Amino acid sequence: MFGFSIPKIIFTAAVIAAVWYGFKWLNRRQQVEAERAQADLNKGGAEAPDVEEMVPCPDCGAYVAKGGDHRCT
Numbered sequence: 001m002f003g004f005s006i007p008k009i010i011f012t013a014a015v016i017a018a019v020w021y022g023f024k025w026l027n028r029r030q031q032v033e034a035e036r037a038q039a040d041l042n043k044g045g046a047e048a049p050d051v052e053e054m055v056p057c058p059d060c061g062a063y064v065a066k067g068g069d070h071r072c073t
């Protein structure tokens, strides 16, 4: 007699298939969550306010907004 039977092989194949599809499903879920996290990150970056560049005035040394009108007192 053989050491294995057809039902055993079918059962083993079914278990392997279940594990395989389980891994595929988990990977897909992680990918979706990673994409969502990345989208949130991008959205947050777009909503972040622009920081105006400050430069020291060459005449008085006061830090003023670059391009802004400034008059030394």
Ligand SMILES: [Zn+2]
Pocket (backbone or CB within 6 Å): 057, 058, 059, 060, 061, 062, 070, 071, 072, 073
């Ligand atoms: Zn100045």
